[in-house]
Amino acid sequence: MPTSSASADIADLITRCSLRDRGAFRTLYNRTSAKLFGVVLRILRDRAEAEEAIQEVYVKIWQRADRFVAGQYSPISWLVAVARNHALDIVRARRPASQELDEAMEIADEGPSPETLVGASEDGQRIEACMAQLEPDRAEAVKGAYLDGYSYEELAERYAVPLNTMRTWLRRSLIKLRECLTA
Known part of the structure; x- marks a missing residue:
């Protein structure tokens, strides 16, 4: 974990880069590239x-x-965010292109009936009420993991907690939600 002095040094290097100091950029690269490469590699899973x-x-x-x-x-969080966002953009770009609009119009609507939507709306309200009983960061972590598809590792990094702590947060939050929904 970087010390506050190291953090201040990196912040200074970033500031000097904004002034187009190539030496500062070279030093910043040498000090941070291994960490940022690890972040990018973890997301892309392809070394090249x-x-x-x-x-x-x-x-x-x-x-x-x-x-x-x-x-x-x-400064490290800022650098990691730049690296992570770029890697996620690459992953998103890998996804296949959407179908043409004309083709999409020919697809039958297999969505739920109006009756099912009403029931789902009531269930949704119950779920939201139960989610509101969780601590805000726990509720956001649950949404991130189960609705947005973030990995436990990504959530642990986002909330700056150890991976096992994130797992415990999610497990306990799901138990509380189940208890609330079955009450």
Whole structure:
């Protein structure tokens, strides 16, 4: 874990990069590239693709260094966010293109009937009421894991807690939700 002095050094390097200091950029790369490469590789799961992506990440860091506000975010968190968002953009771009609109119009509507929607709406209200009984960060973590598809690792990183703590949060939150919904 970086010390506050190391964090301040990295914040200073980012600030100097915003002033187009190439030496600071080189130093920033040398100090942070291993960590950011790990983040990108974990998301992309392909070393060659991650190596190419990390190059693009540092181009973005160079171009956007002026957007970093010291004190608002930890400098490492800001750098990781740039890397993570770029890697997620690559993953999203891998998804197959949408069908043509004409083809989509020919697909039968297999959606629920109006009666089913009313029942689902009532269930949804009950679920929302039970979710409101959870601590806000726990409720957001549950939504992130089970509605948005974030991994436990991603949520642990987002909430700055150990992986096992995140697992415990989610398990206990699901138990509370089940108890609330069956009451």
